[in-house]
Amino acid sequence: MQTFGQQLVNGLSLGSIYALLALGYTMVYGIIKLINFAHGDIYMLGAFWGYYSLRAFHFNFLMALCSAMVVCAVLGVVIEYFAYRPLRHSPRITALITAIGVSFLLENGMSALVGANARSFPQALPVVTYHWLGIRVSNIQLLILITACLLMALLELIIKRTKMGKAMRAVSVDPEAAQLVGINLNHTISFTFALGSAMAGAAGVLIGLYYNSIDPLMGMTPGIKAFVAAVIGGIGSVPGASLGGFIIGILETGVQAVGLSAYKDAVVYFVLIVILLVMPAGIFGHNRREKV
Amino acid sequence: MKVTLKSNLAWVGVMLFGFIIIDALEFAGLINTFIENMLVTIGINVILAVGLNLIIGFAGQFSLGHAGFMAIGAYATGIMTQTMSTPLGFYISMVVGMVIAVIAAVIVGVPTLRLRGDYLAIATMGAAEIIRIVINNLKITNGAAGLFNIPALASWVTVYVLMCLTTIVTVNFIHSRGGRAVMAVREDELAAGAMGINTTRWKLAAFVFGAATAAIGGSLHAAYIQTIAPGDFNIMASIAILIIVVLGGVGSITGTFVAAVVLGALDTILQNFGTVRMIIYSLALILIMIFKPAGLLGTWEFSFRRWLTKGAVTHD
Numbered sequence: 001m002q003t004f005g006q007q008l009v010n011g012l013s014l015g016s017i018y019a020l021l022a023l024g025y026t027m028v029y030g031i032i033k034l035i036n037f038a039h040g041d042i043y044m045l046g047a048f049w050g051y052y053s054l055r056a057f058h059f060n061f062l063m064a065l066c067s068a069m070v071v072c073a074v075l076g077v078v079i080e081y082f083a084y085r086p087l088r089h090s091p092r093i094t095a096l097i098t099a100i101g102v103s104f105l106l107e108n109g110m111s112a113l114v115g116a117n118a119r120s121f122p123q124a125l126p127v128v129t130y131h132w133l134g135i136r137v138s139n140i141q142l143l144i145l146i147t148a149c150l151l152m153a154l155l156e157l158i159i160k161r162t163k164m165g166k167a168m169r170a171v172s173v174d175p176e177a178a179q180l181v182g183i184n185l186n187h188t189i190s191f192t193f194a195l196g197s198a199m200a201g202a203a204g205v206l207i208g209l210y211y212n213s214i215d216p217l218m219g220m221t222p223g224i225k226a227f228v229a230a231v232i233g234g235i236g237s238v239p240g241a242s243l244g245g246f247i248i249g250i251l252e253t254g255v256q257a258v259g260l261s262a263y264k265d266a267v268v269y270f271v272l273i274v275i276l277l278v279m280p281a282g283i284f285g286h287n288r289r290e291k292v
Numbered sequence: 293m294k295v296t297l298k299s300n301l302a303w304v305g306v307m308l309f310g311f312i313i314i315d316a317l318e319f320a321g322l323i324n325t326f327i328e329n330m331l332v333t334i335g336i337n338v339i340l341a342v343g344l345n346l347i348i349g350f351a352g353q354f355s356l357g358h359a360g361f362m363a364i365g366a367y368a369t370g371i372m373t374q375t376m377s378t379p380l381g382f383y384i385s386m387v388v389g390m391v392i393a394v395i396a397a398v399i400v401g402v403p404t405l406r407l408r409g410d411y412l413a414i415a416t417m418g419a420a421e422i423i424r425i426v427i428n429n430l431k432i433t434n435g436a437a438g439l440f441n442i443p444a445l446a447s448w449v450t451v452y453v454l455m456c457l458t459t460i461v462t463v464n465f466i467h468s469r470g471g472r473a474v475m476a477v478r479e480d481e482l483a484a485g486a487m488g489i490n491t492t493r494w495k496l497a498a499f500v501f502g503a504a505t506a507a508i509g510g511s512l513h514a515a516y517i518q519t520i521a522p523g524d525f526n527i528m529a530s531i532a533i534l535i536i537v538v539l540g541g542v543g544s545i546t547g548t549f550v551a552a553v554v555l556g557a558l559d560t561i562l563q564n565f566g567t568v569r570m571i572i573y574s575l576a577l578i579l580i581m582i583f584k585p586a587g588l589l590g591t592w593e594f595s596f597r598r599w600l601t602k603g604a605v606t607h608d
Binding site: 033035083086087090091093094095096097098100101102104108109111112224227228231235262263265266269273276277281 | 348354403404406407408410411413414415417418419421422425426428429527531534535538539542567568570571573574575577578581582585586587
């Protein structure tokens with residue numbers, strides 16, 4: 001029971017990182033049907049911004065987190081403007097390859113710029129470990145969980161309660177009809193990228209604090225896992241992405257805990273395939289029936 | 293003479309001509325090991341990408357797991373030629389790799405091909421990763437370290453001949469009744485089903501066919517490079533094959549050839565640039581996609597058949 005609780009705590013903190021990343025995937029996919037492969041690299045850039053702002057500018061943790069979110073939001077908008085916007089009416093597979101190209105560019109650009117070596121993230125907060133019913137919880141884990149939940153609640157508020165959120169939902173249902181009622185398509189898509197990238201930036205700083213090590217290729221695997229999380233939750237659905245992220249996080253730590261850590265990724269993909277077979281549109285996805 | 297036979301003979305002629313040219317250049321000493329390496333890589337990439345183009349471009353099924361089937365072929369050769377280090381052993385291992393890849397493709401394809409579009413892509417990607425992780429943890433495959441000192445049983449001639457063979461077989465499949473059924477499924481699955489085409493069967497046929505060619509590519513890779521590790525067959529490897537297909541034009545076999553040659557040459561030229569190599573490569577990729585969204589050749593196909601039938605009056 002104790003191990004179970006411990007793994008649940010670990011899984012929830014890892015899962016909240018995946019959830020933050022999955023939100024970006026799910027929003028972008030919902031709105032322009034693009035698997036944004038470069039999303040994991042935005043997360044990497046967020047972590048590096050956190051690193052430099054903590055070391056060079058001596059920001060405190062909150063400032064580093066917020067500035068990373070702003071920087072990543074701007075980057076996301078710039079990437080969308082230059083790389084994806086010209087391809088809006090092209091075949092979707094073309095946009096996908098462009099996204100892969102952007103991902104390669106960010107990874108290798110950072111490797112060339114700062115070197116490919118892993119570096120240790122500055123300890124912005126003193127680590128305090130709480131013991132509670134035999135379960136060890138560090139303040140970093142709590143911080144990750146709370147920040148992630150706050151950001152997700154904020155996102156849900158933006159999407160459900162603001163005018164821009166309404167526009168986002170309208171565009172994801174039908175872009176052309178949305179334009180007809182006066183919604184600016186380009187602004188809405190830029191806003192979506194800004195939101196998603198800000199979430200990824202926050203996740204980058206949080207993971208830097210949690211794992212203590214960052215490198216230019218750190219976004220690859222979490223990026224793909226977060227996309228898997230978004231698919232499991234039902235791509236296009238915001239609560240689905242959060243749920244998917246937590247499922248993947250708990251699953252991964254659980255598989256590691258039973259001593260199958262070599263197979264942890266295989267289990268994640270296996271669960272993905274099984275869920276897709278049972279629920280082809282994910283847990284919260286809408287399965288549209290095809291009509292002639 | 294039938295048009296199909298004529299156009300096939302014309303292609304065989306072109307392939308023989310290409311062979312003679314490369315052989316002559318080799319004889320004249322104009323092809324060093326460096327360039328030969330590039331040519332073989334291009335050849336293997338053509339085999340892999342033609343198979344993937346059949347799945348994506350002609351059957352319309354978005355598969356992101358090609359490297360998984362390639363890994364099966366590569367490991368079949370790597371393991372079997374250790375005990376049977378003869379050309380015959382190499383071909384037996386290639387056939388065994390193909391059979392295992394076909395079985396794996398059926399196991400993966402039967403459930404997942406019910407999914408559509410991006411969901412299929414992500415499911416096949418997951419399946420390929422499962423294959424890679426299993427290889428990574430088995431004893432017989434030597435785990436993450438991989439296999440080395442695999443006997444060098446494939447020369448550029450083997451690669452060239454097999455490249456021609458798989459391409460001819462694939463193109464003939466596309467022009468056959470089955471190929472038309474597969475393309476009908478791509479255009480409209482519901483309509484194709486209503487016309488009496490067993491959509492599941494033909495989707496699976498294209499998928500299995502692609503997997504078998506991927507296994508051939510993997511076998512050749514193992515026997516030519518002589519070193520394989522599970523890391524060579526990760527998602528990035530699947531994506532590299534996908535890039536060739538999309539860059540050449542989804543649904544154009546000619547385009548696949550052009551893209552494989554362009555990317556192979558680009559890669560060789562960029563070897564001299566060191567760290568900025570991948571930056572230039574990714575920028576080139578983005579720019580080509582932005583300015584040529586349908587790929588270099590779109591769906592255009594070079595065809596002897598069109599020449600042969602041009603102006604001919606059809607009598608029924």
